[in-house]
Amino acid sequence: MPAISSKGLSMPESPIRKLVPYAEAATEKGKDIFYLNIGQPDIKTPDCALDAVKNNDLEIISYSHSAGFASYREKLAGYYQKGGIPVNTEDIIITTGGSEALLFTMGSIADMGDEVIIPEPFYANYNGFATSSGVNVVPVTASFEDGFALPPISEFEKKITDKTKAIIICNPGNPTGYLYTKEEIEQLAALVKKHDLFLVADEVYREFAYEGKKHHSVLNEVGIEENAIMIDSVSKRYSMCGARIGCVVSKNKEFIATAMKFAQARLSPPTFAQIASEAALDTPQSYFDDVIEEYVDRRDTLINALHKIEGVKVATPHGAFYCIAELPVEDAEDFAKWLLEDFDYEGETVMIAPASGFYSTPNSGLNQVRIAYVLKKENLLKAVKVIEEALKVYKK
Known part of the structure; x- marks a missing residue:
């Protein structure tokens, strides 16, 4: 069999995307998933950008x-x-x-x-x-x-x-x-x-x-x-x-x-x-003003809800739309897989990104996760509730 390159074999998996097969399996089981693992905003793309493509000849x-x-x-x-x-x-x-x-x-x-x-x-x-x-x-x-x-x-x-x-x-x-x-x-x-x-x-x-x-x-x-x-x-x-x-x-x-x-x-x-x-580039400043206001609201909603969970710590961000949270678990990647494979709360579960993949130093960030607050506030609150209930079960 021809050999794969050592460079290819050493390429790291994406901590953001490598749990996708688990999410696909969870969906097939009928679970609804809140995707907090990836920075895909649900904010509408500016009309001027969409129209430039739609109306192009x-x-x-x-x-x-x-x-x-x-x-x-x-x-x-x-x-x-x-x-x-x-x-x-x-x-x-x-x-x-x-x-x-x-x-x-x-x-x-x-x-x-x-x-x-x-x-x-x-x-x-x-x-x-x-x-x-x-x-x-x-x-x-x-x-x-x-x-x-x-x-x-x-x-x-x-x-x-x-x-x-x-x-x-x-x-x-x-x-x-x-x-x-x-x-x-x-x-x-x-x-x-x-x-x-x-x-x-x-x-x-x-x-x-x-x-x-x-x-x-x-x-x-x-x-x-x-x-x-x-x-x-x-x-x-x-x-x-x-x-x-x-x-x-x-x-x-x-x-x-x-x-x-x-x-x-x-x-x-x-x-x-x-x-x-x-x-x-013709997008008006009002678009960004509204988006920033929305993200600040989502951030505050998420951070406040996470702080209420026993054993969870979170670093408050002042830019972008991510935060790092420390969970009361030893292995956040195992917890993230378990959430998708074995847990749901009222038919819903959460996909999160284990933070260890965002470090280069071995064995760093093992109890941390990255959360992207790119969902509407009501869904962020539901997602945090899933995490809260999941931790109660997982720790047992």
């Missing part, structure tokens, strides 16, 4: 430029400029989702065996992207007790070697919902400047900052123009996860030229999704 669905439509990149640059980010059309490459942007970035900045430092817990697919690129992830663990704030810079400095190529952050964070402060970004900027590293920021949740807090982009930082790389996407901002349109943005011309070679190798991003994404 294209007769040929042709390739676009490998960097994406020039009209889209120009309009996107304008969006960033309004937010105080001084980028131009030539600083942007449109990608097939933020995932491809991260793959292009790792391929452009790191060679086989090089290292990237990432505060953990982090978006689980960073492990997969690193594995597929032959790059090693070096974690710096953030504290649950501190709400997953940026670990001390001294902890990052301890991990820097001659193999280190970049520090990668997600801001606001997935899975934690932590929003890095301006001061924390400044500390990271000084560090990468000192050691001549890249600072890669996944900013796909940039619009979702709460309590009047402001998102501070790495591209707002003066003096690290050659170091800073931003990853972005339309998936969460406009509730367009299935469009699979993202971008990589940097003032570093050599980096952009290198990433462009990867873009050329995959030909071009999808045409209709770019049309929808370009139109989405």
Whole structure:
């Protein structure tokens, strides 16, 4: 039998999606499932994006430029400029989702065996992207007790070697919902400047900052123009996860030229999704105001309900739409499987993401889960009730 590659065998499973077979089996048994495991918003996609596709009269669905439509990149640059980010059309490459942007970035900045430092817990697919690129992830663990704030810079400095190529952050964070402060970004900027590293920021949740807090982009930082790389996407901002349109943005011309070679190798991003994404930039601010108000309401509903369950702890997020909760169990993955296989409360159960898959350090986060508060409040309350009743039974 032909052998599978060692790289393929070492690819980690998604902690978000690997329980899908259990959910499918639960559905076949007639259970209703509250999906708290994945960041798929139920917020309506803006009409302007939908109409751009519905009303399009294209007769040929042709390739676009490998960097994406020039009209889209120009309009996107304008969006960033309004937010105080001084980028131009030539600083942007449109990608097939933020995932491809991260793959292009790792391929452009790191060679086989090089290292990237990432505060953990982090978006689980960073492990997969690193594995597929032959790059090693070096974690710096953030504290649950501190709400997953940026670990001390001294902890990052301890991990820097001659193999280190970049520090990668997600801001606001997935899975934690932590929003890095301006001061924390400044500390990271000084560090990468000192050691001549890249600072890669996944900013796909940039619009979702709460309590009047402001998102501070790495591209707002003066003096690290050659170091800073931003990853972005339309998936969460406009509730367009299935469009699979993202971008990589940097003032570093050599980096952009290198990433462009990867873009050329995959030909071009999808045409209709770019049309929808370009139109989405006309979405009025009122849309985001309403969405943010809704997510804050959902967050507060979820956090307050979880706090009422004996033995459950939760770190309150200030951005994105995720939180990390500690459960009174030894193995959250076993609990998550059990919820789907063996438990229901009045015909309903819950799908959650075990948080251990969001860590690189072995045996970390074993009693933690990531919860995405992307459901309506009444369903969030029902889901928490299921978890409460499940814990009573599971602990016995």
